[in-house]
Amino acid sequence: MKHLSFLATIVIGCTLSGLSLHAQQSLNIYKPDAIQMALNYQEADQLDTLLRKVELNNQILPxxxxxxxxxxxxxxxxxxxxxxxxxxxxxxxxxxxxxxxxxxxxxxxxxxxxxxxxxxxxxxxxxxxxxxxxxxxxxxxxxxxxxxxxxxxxxTDTLTEIYNAGKPLQRNRSRWEAIPEVSKSPDGKKQLLLKGGNVYVKDLETGKEVQLSFDGNKEKPYGEFTWSPDSKTLVGYRIDPKKIKEVHYVLSSVEGTTRGELKSREYAQPGDDFTSYTPTVFDVIYNKQVKVNAEPIDFFGPPELHWRKGDNRFYTYEKVDRGHQRFRIIEVDVQTGKTRNILDDQTKTFIYENRIYTRYLPETNEMIWSSEKDGYNHLYLINTITGKQQPVTKGNWVVRAVDSVDIVKREVWFRASGITSGEDPYFIHHYRIAFDGKRRVDLTPEKGNHQVTFSPDRKYYLDTYSQVNVGPVSVLKEVANSKPVLTLEEGTTADFLKTGVKLPEVFVSKARDGQTDIWGVVWQPSKMDPNKIYPVIEYIYAGPHDSFVPKNFLPYSEMQSMAELGFIVVQIDGMGTANRSKAFHDICWQNLADAGFPDRILWMKELAKKYPQADISRVGIYGTSAGGQNSTGALLFHPEFYKAAVSACGCHDNRIDKQWWNEQWMGYPVGPHYGEQSNITNAAKLQGDLLLIVGEADENVPPESTFRLADALIKANKDFEFLCVPGMGHSDGGIYGRRKKRDFFVKTLLKTEPPKRNLENVVIK
Structure with a gap:
């Protein structure tokens, strides 16, 4: 490319975008000089300030x-x-x-x-x-x-809030939460004692102690006990403890010191051993131990137990197998130790553990459970005695979350996206539906992304809805009939447009399969010359745990601020991210390096057909954390398209990052694919311009992830820029890092010098 003429470069840009040569030649490259560039920075800051002063009520919290x-x-x-x-x-x-x-x-x-x-x-x-x-x-x-x-x-303070509308009425307990251990039995007559790793029970009326286990020791003790409601049974575990390994960092610039300060903390990485828990039951009436016929729990800690209503002989617990490919509800007979699977959900790819919803209904021996087993995340009603399942929701759309369950009316209140045809499939709407899947009511039929809060008695709800370029409307409604009571706020775009800003635009094109819609947003300079072409910068975060393109009204953002410097900025949700079908999500399985790039590149090529001002021969990309990994990966794996990247605190090798996140998507055990997809392993492939940013005190992604990438680049004799921010944690570099990011793209994509800030406000004597 370096040896091609200016005209040839334009021709290649046309070929990439799919434009005709005639259409491309009619436009000129936007290339500001240093004076104009300094003015762009100044005007971007001024616009940013103006926009932040305009009235905005994106969410009303009653x-x-x-x-x-x-x-x-x-x-x-x-x-x-x-x-x-x-x-x-x-x-x-x-x-x-x-x-x-x-x-x-x-x-x-x-x-x-x-x-x-x-x-x-x-x-x-x-x-x-x-x-x-x-x-x-x-x-x-x-x-x-x-x-x-x-x-x-x-x-004096004599009043308390009766209800916080900002919090859900019912919360699904995280499987990472420990179950509190209670030593005294529910009837208050017995006391659990642990001595030398073994189990004893003391009769509080007679003072007599009885030893119930004999194979425990300090190395592998019994612990994590739960009493049955009738106080006749203790459920616990023989524990095989494993120490979590540590990671470290050094604070280089602590005020008042002359030495670096070492910080260490526990941090499990993919493949590390976990403490395991072998379940066991103790009958405290007949003083005997019953071994449970179940494999040890080697992922997460001891689970919450759910006892069958009116029958303390049976309890159930949840088990997520390490590797996230199997989820079970297991029933235990405390008299015999026999087990059976009430529910056994398995997949060849992954079960998104954090999205599993379970709500137990002990009064009726039922539960509500969510699964993607039919290709979309849906809710099911399970009989916890027979295991019989019946769908509560179904269709080619996604249940996003459960707000609450009404056990009296036998209804589920939930959020979903993708039900309304002809609308952005990511827009969240709120619904209620009967347990039998009938009488589904849309509480929020208006077009847009909805945020809802309810009154304490659920008689009223406040619905705020908007789109990325459509102002928010907040309406108070009645639950009984979903009819509006009162419009509280009605946002407008007029005051924002008066500042001169261009509101973001939504753009949709087809994915790699030629059928699936890929949704994204475009930000353009407010003073864009329609007769010129501008470099494109993609803001990326392709973490499979969610979708990330904004859906609520967004009149100003970092993306718009960057666009003001002379770029067209885009954000896209490619395949491999969440909140669409299971097949859409599965692209990421053991394949995080994909990051949806085939879809993103196609999307930008289609964008250039609609917006000839988008010069996709000059594409930059930036991101933080998983986005830091993605942006460097863009240069390594797609150098024909991406030319410059800024990567902040990236998890550049999934073996270095946190266990729970990486094993969820890359799988367990750790296989060769981890190394094959590593930015560090592939560092020698770098062709474009790269700026790495890292905080030395990052406690989310270990800083050595970025340092090891830098080491690999140096050993491969590659040119790159590097910024380590002393004392900073998991971040894009803060104010200084964001400024360096902008300067970097100005130099590499616009080929112009940013302002010389070292000369600003300098008094020369």
Whole structure:
């Protein structure tokens, strides 16, 4: 490419984009000089400042009052000010909660500090039934204020919030959470004792102790016990402990020291051994041990136990096999130790463990469970005695999360995406559905991505919906019929457009299979010359644990700020990311180096057909963490397309990174594919321009991941740039790193010098 003429370069750009030669030749390369570039930086900063001052209410968080009919919320205003709004759902009314000017005077008198009426710092706020009096907390003081005359008195904290609308009503317990061990039996008559690794039970009435196990020792003790509800059985484990290995880093620049400070911590990496737990049962009535016919639990800790209603002979527990290819609900007979699988979900690729939902319904010996076994994530009703399954949801769409389960009405309240045809398949809508799969109700039918919170009694809900380039609307609705009660906020794009910014645009093209839609977003310079072509920069994060292209209203972002310098910036969700079909997700299996690049490259080629200003002969890419791995991988595995990359704190070799994340997608045991896909192993393939950024105190991805890549590049005699930020953790480099990233792309893609900041504000004598 270096020896090709300018015209030939343009021709190659045309071939890549699929444009006709005539269309490409009609455009000129955007190549600002140093003076124009400095102006671009200045204008980008000014626009950034202007945009952050425009009123934006992307999410309303209601604080419900004790009457369950009224709430208040903080409403954002322009210039980073705010006000408080009071809403009565029962009457469908909305008003300012109080006069901000008069309230500021109250707070000023009470605290003896200057108070800005537009930025009242009230941390707690409670209204009486008539909403003419409030009790509030400010600056660690509690005040009672009469809103008729704004007379106030000091008071004490006598009120508590009855409900936090920002948190789900029901939480699925993480399998990483430890189960608290209780030594005393539920009936209070017996006490569990552990001596020398063995199990003893003490009768608290007689003081007599009985030894129940004899093969325990300090090296492999018994522990992690749970009592049965009737106090007749102890369930525990023979433990084979394994010490988690450590990783280290050095803080080079601790103030007041002259030596580096070594930091060490436990950090399990792929393939490391885990502590294992062999289940066992102790009958404390007949003082005998019953061995459970089950393999040891060698992944996660001891699970939560679920006892059959009215029958303490049986309990069930969940087991995730290491490698994430099998999930079971196992029932144990405590009298015989025999087991059976109530549920056995297996796959040839992976089961996304963090997305498994289980909710036990002991009153009816049922449970709600989620699985991708039919190709999409759906909910199933399981009879925990017979194992019979029936679908609660089904179709070519995805259940994203369960909000709650109503065991009285036998309904599930959940979030899903992909149900509405003709709409972005990532848009989240909220639904409720009966256990038998009937009477599905869409609580949020309006087009857009929805965020919902409910009133404490679930009579009302607040629905805020928007699109990346469509302003948010917040509506209070009734649960019974999903009808609007009151529109609280109705966002507009007008004030943002007045600043001159171009709102992001959504673009869709086909994936590598020629059928599946790939969705992404495009940011363009607000002063883009339609007669010129601009380099393209992709912001990438291809972690398989989610999807990442923004769906809520986003009038300003780092991507837009970078675009203002003279780039077209894009973000794409390629195959291998989550929230689509199982087949879409499976692309990542033992294949993280793929990162959806075949889909991303096709997407940008199609983009260049619609937007001839997008010069895909000059494509840069940047990302952090998994995105740091992805962006370097783009240069190593697709050098024909990507020309420059900035990679921050990347997990450049999946053997160096955290165990739980990497084994989920790369599998277990650790095989040759780990090394084959490593950026470090493939460092000698580097052709483009690369900037590596790492924080020396990164506790998420060990810093040596980046340092080892640098070492491999040096040994391969490759040119690259390197920035290590002293004292910084897992980050893109902070303000300094983000500035260096922009400068790097300006130099490598625009071939222009960024501002000389060392000369700024220098006084020459």
């Amino acid at each position: 604080v419900w009052q004790a009457d369950k009919r009224s709430f208040w919320y903080k409403r954002n205003l322009s210039d980073k000010n705010w006000e408080y709004i009071y809403v009565n759902a029962g009457t469908g009314s909305r008003k300012k909660a109080f006069d901000s000017e008069r309230m500021a005077l109250v707070l000023q008198k009470a605290t003896a500090k200057l108070v800005d009426p537009g930025r009242l710092k009230i941390t707690k706020l409670f209204f009486n039934e008539k909403a003419d009096q409030v009790i509030l907390k400010t600056d660690n003081q509690w005040l009672k204020v009469n809103l008729a005359d704004y007379q106030y008195t000091s008071t």
